[in-house]
Structure formats: C-alpha cells, structure tokens
Amino acid sequence: MKRLVVIILVALNSMFVFPQRELKQEVYFETNKYKILPTEESRLLLFISSLSDIEIASISIFGFCDDVGAPDYNLKLSQQRADAIKAIFAENEISESLISNVDGKGEVLLNIVEEDNVVKLRGLNRKVEIIVKEKPPKPKKAVDxxxxxxxxxxxxxxxxxxxxxxxxxxxxxxxxxxxxxxxxxxxxxxxxxxxxxxxxxxxxxxxxxxxxxxxxxxxxxxxxxxxxxxxxxxxxxxxxxxxxxxxxxxxxxxxxxxxxxxxxxxxxxxxxxxxxxxxxxxxx
CATH class of the missing domain: 3.30.1330.60 (OmpA-like domain)
Structure with a gap:
C-alpha cells in the first residue's frame, strides 16, 4: 500500500504546473511631461536591479495619461512615456527582445479607483505600468x-x-x-x-x-x-x-x-x- 501511495504522489508532482509569477511597477509623470523625474527613475532602477536574479519571460510597458487634453494628444503623450521607460531598460542591459509590448493607451477614466480628490486621481493616471513575467522553473536534467x-x-x-x-x-x-x-x-x-x-x-x-x-x-x-x-x-x-x-x-x-x-x-x-x-x- 505504501508503495502505491508513492507512485501516485510522483505522478501528481509531474503533472503540477508552476504558475507564472508577475512583477509590477508603476512610474508617475508630471502634467504634459514624459521626462522621468529623478525620484521616479531611482524607484525604477531599484526595480530593474531586482530583476537580476530572475529569468525573464517577457516585459510589457503601458503608458497612460489623465483625462485632460485632446484624445490624440493624450495618445501620443502616453506612447512617449512608454518609450521613455523602454529607453531606461535598454540603458541598464535589459534585452529589447524581452520587451513584448511598448504601448501608449491614452487617457484613463477617473473612476478606476476609489478616490474623491480629482487632482490626486489625475496624478495617479499620469503613469507607465510595467509588467514583468518570470519564466517558470525548468525541470532539472542530468548533466552530460x-x-x-x-x-x-x-x-x-x-x-x-x-x-x-x-x-x-x-x-x-x-x-x-x-x-x-x-x-x-x-x-x-x-x-x-x-x-x-x-x-x-x-x-x-x-x-x-x-x-x-x-x-x-x-x-x-x-x-x-x-x-x-x-x-x-x-x-x-x-x-x-x-x-x-x-x-x-x-x-x-x-x-x-x-x-x-x-x-x-x-x-x-x-x-x-x-x-x-x-x-x-x-x-x-
């Protein structure tokens, strides 16, 4: 009976799929700007440093704006913000081949979070979202x-x-x-x-x-x-x-x-x- 239990456990273990871990970071910008503030760049560099010890599957970079300004202007500005973040990744030896998306999404609606202060809401929407997906661990193989x-x-x-x-x-x-x-x-x-x-x-x-x-x-x-x-x-x-x-x-x-x-x-x-x-x- 004990031998049968071991066999079942081994079989279940081989079928187990490790979830793909995601790491997220947000970078915030001033009104009508896509230049990164020194404080925000420092936060971003700390985040990039934390990626040194993981095997990256993909990186997505999404730029956003608040609801002030014409839609076409906001779309262009959000793309400029995303491109600025991509440039920081490149300067810090993150391979461009790992970056699967660099997209400007334009303006974000104000009611996406529970916050009554409109000024604060707009500040939260002037941002770039970064999503890093980690490769699942590989099964160990015998070394030749x-x-x-x-x-x-x-x-x-x-x-x-x-x-x-x-x-x-x-x-x-x-x-x-x-x-x-x-x-x-x-x-x-x-x-x-x-x-x-x-x-x-x-x-x-x-x-x-x-x-x-x-x-x-x-x-x-x-x-x-x-x-x-x-x-x-x-x-x-x-x-x-x-x-x-x-x-x-x-x-x-x-x-x-x-x-x-x-x-x-x-x-x-x-x-x-x-x-x-x-x-x-x-x-x-």
Missing amino acids: TTKIVEEKKEDAIELIKGDLKVGDKIVFKDLLFKTGYTTLTPESKKVLENIANALLEREDIFFTIQGHVCCTQFSRDAVDRETKLQNLSEARAKVVYDYFAKKGLSKKRMRYIGLRRRFPLGGDPKFDRRVEIVINYVDE
Missing part, C-alpha cells in the same frame, strides 16, 4: 559531462598558452557579469583566476582588455548601477585590469578600454556582458 569536456577544449586558457600573434582576439566566454554591474557571476571568479595565472606564464605578450555590454540602443554604453555612470563596458574592463595587476601582471603589458555595444555576438544577451583581450605585441 562528456559534452562539457569537449566544449572546453578550445577555451581561453588553451588559446593563451598557444601560438599567438598580433591582432589575435581571445574571448573570455566563461567570464560573465551580473546585469548592470561590474560584479562577476560566482562561477566566473575561478575562471578569472585561471586566466590570470595563464597570462602570468606568458611574459612575452602585451594586450588590451576590451569590455562590452549588452542590449543598449544605438551602440551606447550601459549605466553602471553602482556608480550611476554610463561607462559600464569600460568599468568591466578595468575590474579585470585591476585583478590582473593584483595578481602580479605588469601594468606595462596591458591597457583597458570600453567598447560599449559596438560588437554584439548575437544569441543569449549574457554573452555580450563580456570581456576579451586583443594581442598588441609579442616579444620574440
């Missing part, structure tokens, strides 16, 4: 270690140890950063140490460390959420530069630059949050 070994054969360390010439580029594909930050993912820290040790053995090469970002518009750099400066690609390269120097690499052998989003790799955006090196000189 043989495949991993095959994929790692031509990694950065092997390339560093090999025959290098001026102009060679080595992409640190396993050196990944947290969205919007110069912070390496936990699994990348050991990778960086191994790369530094390999470079210590190659005293004959001089190189440039190039930092990149993902998802921004028009080849712009992303905002470093820690410093609030729009220089994230350079800041990532400097983190690697400083680490190499701390490990004992001569600063005369290396320099660092930020290349913004000028050279996207395509595919998963996380691979564009990367650092690579280009060989400048090989001492014969």
Whole structure:
C-alpha cells in the first residue's frame, strides 16, 4: 500500500504546473511631461536591479495619461512615456527582445479607483505600468559531462598558452557579469583566476582588455548601477585590469578600454556582458 501511495504522489508532482509569477511597477509623470523625474527613475532602477536574479519571460510597458487634453494628444503623450521607460531598460542591459509590448493607451477614466480628490486621481493616471513575467522553473536534467569536456577544449586558457600573434582576439566566454554591474557571476571568479595565472606564464605578450555590454540602443554604453555612470563596458574592463595587476601582471603589458555595444555576438544577451583581450605585441 505504501508503495502505491508513492507512485501516485510522483505522478501528481509531474503533472503540477508552476504558475507564472508577475512583477509590477508603476512610474508617475508630471502634467504634459514624459521626462522621468529623478525620484521616479531611482524607484525604477531599484526595480530593474531586482530583476537580476530572475529569468525573464517577457516585459510589457503601458503608458497612460489623465483625462485632460485632446484624445490624440493624450495618445501620443502616453506612447512617449512608454518609450521613455523602454529607453531606461535598454540603458541598464535589459534585452529589447524581452520587451513584448511598448504601448501608449491614452487617457484613463477617473473612476478606476476609489478616490474623491480629482487632482490626486489625475496624478495617479499620469503613469507607465510595467509588467514583468518570470519564466517558470525548468525541470532539472542530468548533466552530460562528456559534452562539457569537449566544449572546453578550445577555451581561453588553451588559446593563451598557444601560438599567438598580433591582432589575435581571445574571448573570455566563461567570464560573465551580473546585469548592470561590474560584479562577476560566482562561477566566473575561478575562471578569472585561471586566466590570470595563464597570462602570468606568458611574459612575452602585451594586450588590451576590451569590455562590452549588452542590449543598449544605438551602440551606447550601459549605466553602471553602482556608480550611476554610463561607462559600464569600460568599468568591466578595468575590474579585470585591476585583478590582473593584483595578481602580479605588469601594468606595462596591458591597457583597458570600453567598447560599449559596438560588437554584439548575437544569441543569449549574457554573452555580450563580456570581456576579451586583443594581442598588441609579442616579444620574440
């Protein structure tokens, strides 16, 4: 009997569907404006930061206005507000491919909430609503270690140890950063140490460390959420530069630059949050 109960529980568990979690945020605007207020931008950046630890399925951005003004004007203004929020997402390394809707909905009727103060009601309707849907958790699969070994054969360390010439580029594909930050993912820290040790053995090469970002518009750099400066690609390269120097690499052998989003790799955006090196000189 006990064995039968276990079988039933397992069957029910396999049929269970995890609900798709939604995270919501509202951003409010001044009358006739679509420029984001500093206080509202700070609230929005805190919300974006909270998305770093989840896997996003889709993002919807809906702009609204109050009931003052002509319908055509309100529709245009609501779209401008939605577009302004989308631009903030792009500056903070949120992939445009995740944004499924950016729509201006025009004016909102005043009686959508229980509030007698008309002025306050209109203020609540001058807004953008953001809805982020999280991907449901994936079932865990067994890891094929043989495949991993095959994929790692031509990694950065092997390339560093090999025959290098001026102009060679080595992409640190396993050196990944947290969205919007110069912070390496936990699994990348050991990778960086191994790369530094390999470079210590190659005293004959001089190189440039190039930092990149993902998802921004028009080849712009992303905002470093820690410093609030729009220089994230350079800041990532400097983190690697400083680490190499701390490990004992001569600063005369290396320099660092930020290349913004000028050279996207395509595919998963996380691979564009990367650092690579280009060989400048090989001492014969």
